[in-house]
Amino acid sequence: MYENTYPEKRFNLTLTFLKKHVNQNDSILDLGVDNPFSKIMKREGFSVKNTSGEDLDLDQSALQNSTANVVTAFEIFEHLLNPFTILGNIKADKLLISVPLRLWFAPAYRSKTDKWDRHYHEFEDWQLDWLLEKTGWKIVDRQKFTHPVKKIGFRPLLRKFTDRYYLVYAEKIRK
Numbered sequence: 001m002y003e004n005t006y007p008e009k010r011f012n013l014t015l016t017f018l019k020k021h022v023n024q025n026d027s028i029l030d031l032g033v034d035n036p037f038s039k040i041m042k043r044e045g046f047s048v049k050n051t052s053g054e055d056l057d058l059d060q061s062a063l064q065n066s067t068a069n070v071v072t073a074f075e076i077f078e079h080l081l082n083p084f085t086i087l088g089n090i091k092a093d094k095l096l097i098s099v100p101l102r103l104w105f106a107p108a109y110r111s112k113t114d115k116w117d118r119h120y121h122e123f124e125d126w127q128l129d130w131l132l133e134k135t136g137w138k139i140v141d142r143q144k145f146t147h148p149v150k151k152i153g154f155r156p157l158l159r160k161f162t163d164r165y166y167l168v169y170a171e172k173i174r175k
Helices: 008-021 036-043 061-065 083-088 125-134 154-159
Strands: 027-030 047-050 070-074 094-100 137-146 163-172
Touching (some): 008 163
Parallel strands (some): 027 047
């Protein structure tokens, strides 16, 4: 596996969760451009196609035209203004999503150098659950985990004990 440090700890937990719910015969549409974790999925034998960098808030054609039966969205929904519309446009039957959880002791992330690298949403678990339910998804499994950092201080200490990420596996409710 991958060393148990950031981001490898997160990658290990996400990969284990993915393998628990997705068969290697499944086809995956990974929301977002090719990234370190999509490369890990491919290296592990999964068939993965990424979206091509389009603004998913404005253009959901990749979702509507995809024949993949699984959609993965690892740390992308916090960057989107309109996750409701995107979740409603997914045609796949399975969804794996991870988001950073809102931390009471830290403001939402916002890059000082990249105008696109910011979090419009940092969810509490119940908010993501509700969003998924309202858009026609049934949550089958969920997992939270911490994100320690190698710094000294009160906030780094809290990160050792406070869940930072939320992973969800959901299936589309067919009516």
